[in-house]
Amino acid sequence: MSAAFPVTDSTFQQEVLNSEIPVLVDFWAPWCGPCRMVAPVVDEIAEQYSGRIKVVKLNTDDNHQVASTYEIQSIPTLMIFKSGAKVDKIVGAVPKATLATTLEKHL
Amino acid sequence: MSRGENKASQESLEAMIHFSEQYARKSETYFCVDPVVTAAVVEGLAKHKDELGSPLCPCRYYADKEAEVKVAYWNCPCVPMRERKECHCLLFLTPDNSFAGTQQVFERVEVSYHD
Numbered sequence: 674m675s676a677a678f679p680v681t682d683s684t685f686q687q688e689v690l691n692s693e694i695p696v697l698v699d700f701w702a703p704w705c706g707p708c709r710m711v712a713p714v715v716d717e718i719a720e721q722y723s724g725r726i727k728v729v730k731l732n733t734d735d736n737h738q739v740a741s742t743y744e745i746q747s748i749p750t751l752m753i754f755k756s757g758a759k760v761d762k763i764v765g766a767v768p769k770a771t772l773a774t775t776l777e778k779h780l
Numbered sequence: 781m782s783r784g785e786n787k788a789s790q791e792s793l794e795a796m797i798h799f800s801e802q803y804a805r806k807s808e809t810y811f812c813v814d815p816v817v818t819a820a821v822v823e824g825l826a827k828h829k830d831e832l833g834s835p836l837c838p839c840r841y842y843a844d845k846e847a848e849v850k851v852a853y854w855n856c857p858c859v860p861m862r863e864r865k866e867c868h869c870l871l872f873l874t875p876d877n878s879f880a881g882t883q884q885v886f887e888r889v890e891v892s893y894h895d
Contacts, residue, residue, distance in 0.1 A: 700841070702824075702838060702839070702841070703786055703824070703838075703893050704820050704821065704823050704824025704825075704827060704838040704893075705820065705821070705824065705838050705839040705869070706812065706816070706817035706818065706819075706820040706821040706824075706838075706839065706869055706870050706871065707817065707839060707868070707869065707870050708839070709816055709817060709820055710814065710817060710870075733841040737843065740841045740843075741843050745841040746840060746841060747839065747840055747868050748839055748840060748841055749839075765868060766870070766879075
C-alpha cells in the first residue's frame with residue numbers, strides 16, 4: 674500500500690491547492706522506469722514527514738489538465754506546493770536526501 | 781492475446797527487446813542495475829509502438845502524443861541519446877552512470893501495472 678495517495682484533475686484543487694499544509698506531488702506515468710525508482714522514496718518521505726506535509730501522486734497519462742497547467746515535461750517530476758502555489762520542482766529520480774533537503778526549505 | 785492490464789502486444793514487446801539489446805551494444809551503454817526499470821521502459825516503448833506506430837519515450841508528458849510522434853524528437857532512440865548518450869528514462873546508461881549495471885541483455889522480469 675502506497676503512502677502517497679492518488680489525485681486527479683478533478684481533485685487537484687481541493688487536495689493540493691487548498692491544502693493547509695505543504696504538498697509534495699509526484700507526477701508519474703505507468704511505464705516510466707525511473708518513476709518506479711522514485712515512488713518508494715516518496716513513500717518513505719510521506720511516512721517521515723507525516724502530519725507536516727501531504728504527499729500525493731498524479732498519473733500524467735490520465736490527468737492532462739494538471740500536467741499541462743504545470744508544464745510537465747520529463748517524468749518523474751516532483752513538485753512542492755505551498756498555500757496554493759508551486760514553490761519548488763525536482764526532475765528525475767533523486768536520492769531521498771536530495772528530496773528531504775529540498776522539502777526542508779519549505780517547512 | 782492480451783498480456784495483462786495496460787500492456788503492449790507480444791509482437792511489439794519482442795521488437796523493442798531486440799531493439800534495446802542491439803542499441804545498447806551499438807551505443808556502448810548498459811541497462812539499469814534495477815531490471816524493473818528497464819522492463820517498464822521497454823514495455824512503455826512497445827505500448828507506444830502499438831498505439832502510435834512509434835516508440836515514443838514513456839518518461840515524458842505530452843499534451844498530444846500523435847503530434848509528438850510526427851515531430852520525432854522523443855521517438856526512441858531520442859535526439860539527446862543519439863547526440864549525447866543522454867537517456868533520462870535510464871534505459872541506456874553510460875558506464876560512469878551510478879545507475880548503470882553490467883548487462884546489455886534484457887532480463888525478463890514480471891512488471892505489473894498499478895495506480
